[in-house]
Amino acid sequence: MESPADSKLETHTKIELDRFHPLFAIPDGDVILAAKGGEVFFRMHSFTLRMTSGFFKTMYTLPQQNTPTPNDVVYTDEDASTLESLLRMICGLPLLPVETYDQLDSLLFAAEKYDMPGPISILRLQAMTPSFLEDPFRLYAAASRHAWDAEKSFSSTRTLAYNIHDLALRRVLQRLSTDALLDIFQLHHSRREGLRARLNEPPFVPGTPTVCPSCNAKIDYHTWRELKYKIILEMDARPLGDTILESGLLEWPESLACWESKCPCGRLLYDKAETLKAIRDCIDELPKSL
Numbered sequence: 063m064e065s066p067a068d069s070k071l072e073t074h075t076k077i078e079l080d081r082f083h084p085l086f087a088i089p090d091g092d093v094i095l096a097a098k099g100g101e102v103f104f105r106m107h108s109f110t111l112r113m114t115s116g117f118f119k120t121m122y123t124l125p126q127q128n129t130p131t132p133n134d135v136v137y138t139d140e141d142a143s144t145l146e147s148l149l150r151m152i153c154g155l156p157l158l159p160v161e162t163y164d165q166l167d168s169l170l171f172a173a174e175k176y177d178m179p180g181p182i183s184i185l186r187l188q189a190m191t192p193s194f195l196e197d198p199f200r201l202y203a204a205a206s207r208h209a210w211d212a213e214k215s216f217s218s219t220r221t222l223a224y225n226i227h228d229l230a231l232r233r234v235l236q237r238l239s240t241d242a243l244l245d246i247f248q249l250h251h252s253r254r255e256g257l258r259a260r261l262n263e264p265p266f267v268p269g270t271p272t273v274c275p276s277c278n279a280k281i282d283y284h285t286w287r288e289l290k291y292k293i294i295l296e297m298d299a300r301p302l303g304d305t306i307l308e309s310g311l312l313e314w315p316e317s318l319a320c321w322e323s324k325c326p327c328g329r330l331l332y333d334k335a336e337t338l339k340a341i342r343d344c345i346d347e348l349p350k351s352l
Contacts, residue, residue: 083142086149094135095149097142103135104149114152116177140172148172151181160188163200170204186210195220199234206242218249218352222302226250245352253301253348254294260344261290267332277327285320286332292316293341303345311338 086095086104093111095104111118138145147158147169160166166185173181188194190213194201198220205213224231226247235243262269271282292314296306311317323331 083146085155086146095145096135096137097145098137098139100135100137102142102145104145106149106153110153114178114180118176140168144168144172148176148178148181151184152178157184160185161193163194163197163204166194166204170208174208182208186213189213190216197234199224199231200237202246203234203237203242206238206245215351218246219350221246222250222253222350223300223304225299226301227298249349249352250301253303254297256348257297257303257344258290258294260347261293261341265336265340274325274327274329276329277325279326281325281331283331285316285323289314289316289320303348307338307342307345311341 081100082103082105086106088105088107091105091107093106093108095106096102097104108118108122112122113119140148143158144165147160149155150157160169166189170182170185173185186208189201189204189210198217202214202217202221204210205217226235238246260266267283267286269283269287271280273279274281293306293310296310297303320332321330321334325331
């Protein structure tokens with residue numbers, strides 16, 4: 063983060079009025095902020111900045127050579143839109159819409175750099191609006207970076223509807239810290255392996271051949287082994303497990319073969335209703351969030 067001593071100050075003699083933002087052209091303002099490249103200027107009271115920004119509070123209170131005077135312009139690295147949005151937040155003005163994660167990330171970066179807890183709290187609320195919930199990995203990245211525990215837990219659950227190995231997710235996963243990346247991989251992995259372990263335990267049939275209690279014929283549960291394999295593959299691709307329960311166990315060829323399997327004496331090998339319920343219970347018991 064840029065320190066107060068490193069702030070870009072420049073003494074001005076005259077700035078054309080049309081270069082000031084109309085909402086931030088206060089005649090008696092004692093500080094002027096310039097957007098990146100000096101495209102737009104914002105004149106306001108230093109008191110507002112001191113009260114809402116730890117960065118500017120330090121700049122205006124500590125005695126140092128670079129403390130701005132009313133004739134100084136503080137040049138920032140933020141573009142005009144980002145700077146305007148931040149200043150609207152700290153001044154209680156109507157907010158500009160934040161519609162993309164690129165906008166959200168830029169604003170969060172600037173608010174964090176200038177130590178502005180107010181805008182950060184506003185952006186945290188905006189991150190949970192419908193337009194942002196459609197991309198749970200970007201929400202998870204932002205929540206992890208800013209230690210938003212509730213949002214991190216919520217978004218981690220939403221990621222279970224995605225295949226984390228999909229190359230389309232590579233760029234967003236690269237935004238994560240090592241800990242955040244390992245955490246989300248562990249959640250996905252634990253659901254798959256947890257279900258795999260449960261499917262090998264009672265009340266499910268064993269994987270080894272057995273004997274029919276009615277006719278003593280040898281029974282090989284190969285259709286169940288094939289269905290289990292299909293379930294685990296689907297769980298790896300979509301750890302939420304909804305596609306297994308809603309359609310897979312009713313429509314997959316492996317499922318149909320399993321439910322139709324019979325002993326030579328004509329007895330059905332599997333109770334379809336009880337097996338579906340047992341699998342549903344197993345999936346419901348798996349960890350759902352971080």
